[in-house]
Amino acid sequence: MFGIFLATLFTSMSIYRVFFHPLRNVPGPLSCKLSMWSWVLTDWFGSRQVKIQKLHKKYGNVVRIGPREVSVADPKGVATIYGPTGPAPKSRRGPWYQAQSMIPHVHSLQNEPKIPDHNKRRRDWDPAFSLKALQSYEPNITRNAEAFIEQVSRLSTKNDGRVDVKEPLMWFGFDVMGELGFGRSFGTLKDGKTSHEVELVELGVRAINTIGNVPYLANIMRFLPSPIAQFEAWLAEAVKWRKSKQGDREFVAADVFAYLLGEEGEKHHKGDPREIQQDCMLLVVAGSDTTSNTLALCLFELARQPALVERLRDELEEFILEDYAALRDNAPLLNACLNETLRLWPAVPSGLQRETTLAHTLPGEINVPANTVLSTHTWTMHRDAANFYKPERFIPDRWITKKEPHNEKAFTPFGFGATSCIGKNLAFMEMRIVLAQFVLKFNFDIEPGDVQEFRQSVRDQFVVSMGGLYMNVTSR
Numbered sequence: 001m002f003g004i005f006l007a008t009l010f011t012s013m014s015i016y017r018v019f020f021h022p023l024r025n026v027p028g029p030l031s032c033k034l035s036m037w038s039w040v041l042t043d044w045f046g047s048r049q050v051k052i053q054k055l056h057k058k059y060g061n062v063v064r065i066g067p068r069e070v071s072v073a074d075p076k077g078v079a080t081i082y083g084p085t086g087p088a089p090k091s092r093r094g095p096w097y098q099a100q101s102m103i104p105h106v107h108s109l110q111n112e113p114k115i116p117d118h119n120k121r122r123r124d125w126d127p128a129f130s131l132k133a134l135q136s137y138e139p140n141i142t143r144n145a146e147a148f149i150e151q152v153s154r155l156s157t158k159n160d161g162r163v164d165v166k167e168p169l170m171w172f173g174f175d176v177m178g179e180l181g182f183g184r185s186f187g188t189l190k191d192g193k194t195s196h197e198v199e200l201v202e203l204g205v206r207a208i209n210t211i212g213n214v215p216y217l218a219n220i221m222r223f224l225p226s227p228i229a230q231f232e233a234w235l236a237e238a239v240k241w242r243k244s245k246q247g248d249r250e251f252v253a254a255d256v257f258a259y260l261l262g263e264e265g266e267k268h269h270k271g272d273p274r275e276i277q278q279d280c281m282l283l284v285v286a287g288s289d290t291t292s293n294t295l296a297l298c299l300f301e302l303a304r305q306p307a308l309v310e311r312l313r314d315e316l317e318e319f320i321l322e323d324y325a326a327l328r329d330n331a332p333l334l335n336a337c338l339n340e341t342l343r344l345w346p347a348v349p350s351g352l353q354r355e356t357t358l359a360h361t362l363p364g365e366i367n368v369p370a371n372t373v374l375s376t377h378t379w380t381m382h383r384d385a386a387n388f389y390k391p392e393r394f395i396p397d398r399w400i401t402k403k404e405p406h407n408e409k410a411f412t413p414f415g416f417g418a419t420s421c422i423g424k425n426l427a428f429m430e431m432r433i434v435l436a437q438f439v440l441k442f443n444f445d446i447e448p449g450d451v452q453e454f455r456q457s458v459r460d461q462f463v464v465s466m467g468g469l470y471m472n473v474t475s476r
C-alpha cells in the first residue's frame with residue numbers, strides 16, 4: 001500500500017515538474033528537471049563546473065539545472081542576480097547554504113540566509129580587512145612565504161628536485177589563515193607535513209558541498225559520525241582556545257576574531273555565540289585553499305611558459321621584494337598572471353545561489369517566479385569566446401594590452417555585490433608575495449605526464465581542489 005502511495009506521489013510530482021512547473025519552458029536536461037539527486041554524484045566527484053559548462057553549450061545562456069533552479073551564463077545576469085538593482089537585497093541565499101551549518105539555524109557570515117542580516121554582520125568583519133589591518137598582516141605573510149620557500153628548497157634537495165609544490169602551498173595557506181584568523185598557527189610549515197586538521201577540512205568541505213544539493217539530508221547527517229562532525233569538534237576546541245587567549249596577541253596586533261568577538265572595534269551584530277564557530281570554519285575554508293590552489297594553478301601554467309617566466313623575472317628583479325606596495329602597484333605582469341589564473345581556473349568555479357522572493361526577469365527576457373534558485377556560472381563565463389579571446393589559453397597579456405575582445409563584466413572570481421569576497425585584497429597580498437619569491441628563487445618546469453595527471457585532478461568542490469602538482473624545482 002505504502003509502495004503504491006510512493007509511486008503515485010513520485011509520478012505526479014515528476015509530471016508536475018516537467019509539464020506544469022512555471023520553469024517548464026526553460027531548457028535543460030530531463031534529469032535536472034526531475035530532481036537534484038543527479039548533482040550528488042557530480043559533486044562528490046567534483047565535476048560540476050564542466051557539466052554545467054556543457055549544459056550551457058547545449059541549451060544556451062539560461063539553463064534549468066534543477067526542478068526550481070536556473071543557471072545563467074550571460075554576464076548581464078551578474079548585476080541582475082547579485083547587484084543592488086537586482087533581486088539581491090530582497091532575495092535569500094539559496095538552499096545549498098542551509099546545509100553548510102552543523103547546528104540548525106546557526107549560520108556563518110556566508111550562510112546567513114537574509115541579505116540584510118548578512119550586511120549587518122559583515123560590518124563586524126569589515127575592519128579586519130581594512131587597509132590598516134592588511135598592513136599589520138604583511139610581516140606574517142612575508143615570514144610564512146619565506147618558510148614556504150625554505151620548505152620547497154628542503155623538498156627539492158630531499159627528492160632530487162621533484163617536488164609536489166601544492167603541498168607546501170597548502171601549508172602556507174593554512175598557517176597564514178590560522179595566525180591572521182584566530183591567532184593560532186597550524187604549524188604545518190614548521191613541521192613540514194600535512195596536519196590531520198587540514199585533511200579533515202578537505203574531507204568535510206567535499207561532504208558538505210555534496211549534501212548542499214539535498215539539504216534535508218544535512219539534518220540527518222548532523223546526528224551521524226561524519227568528517228564534518230569531527231571537523232566541527234576541532235573548531236569548537238579552537239574557538240574555546242581562542243577565547244581563553246583574549247589579549248594574548250602572539251602573531252598580530254589584532255586577528256580577525258578580535259573584531260568578531262568585540263575585543264576590537266564596535267560590534268553591530270550580537271548573535272548566537274555559536275555563530276563564532278561557524279565563522280571559524282568559514283575563515284579556514286574560504287581563506288586557505290582558495291589562495292594556495294590559485295597559486296598552484298598559476299605555477300602550473302607558468303611552468304609550461306618559460307619565456308613568460310623570464311619576462312616576469314625581468315619585471316620583478318627591479319624590486320626589493322620587501323616593498324609590497326611596489327609589487328601591488330608597479331608589477332603589471334605579476335598581477336596579470338594572477339588575474340589570468342583566476343579567469344582560467346576560478347577558485348570558486350560554479351554558481352553562488354540566490355533564491356528569489358519575487359518574480360524576476362533574466363537576460364533574454366526569461367521570467368522566473370518567486371522561490372526560484374538562481375546563479376551565474378563563473379567557469380562558463382570565464383571560458384566563453386564571447387567574453388574572452390582564445391578563452392582556453394593562458395594569456396596574461398590580455399590584462400595589460402586589452403587588444404582582443406574582453407568583457408570585464410564576465411570576470412567574477414570573487415563573486416559580486418554585498419556578499420562578494422571580503423578577503424580579496426588579503427588574497428592578492430599573499431599571492432603576490434609568494435609568487436614573486438618563488439619565481440625569483442627557483443627554476444621550475446613540469447613533465448608532460450605530470451601535466452596530464454594534474455589537469456585531470458582538478459575538481460570543483462565549491463572551492464577548487466586538486467591532486468599533487470609535481471614539478472622539477474631547483475634553486476637559481
Ligand code: HEM
Pocket residue numbers: 109110111122282283286287288290291294342346347348352413414415418419420421422423424426427
Ligand atoms: C584567490 C583567493 C580567493 C577567492 C577566489 C575567493 C572567492 C570568494 C567568493 C567567490 C566568495 C563568495 C562566496 C559566496 O557568496 O558564497 C567569497 C566569499 C568570502 N571569502 Fe573569499 N576568496 C579568496 C580568498 C579569501 C581569503 C584569503 C579570505 C580571508 C579570510 C576570504 C574570505 C571570504 C569570506 C569571509 C567570504 C564570505 C563573504 C560574505 O559572505 O560576505 N576569501 N570568496
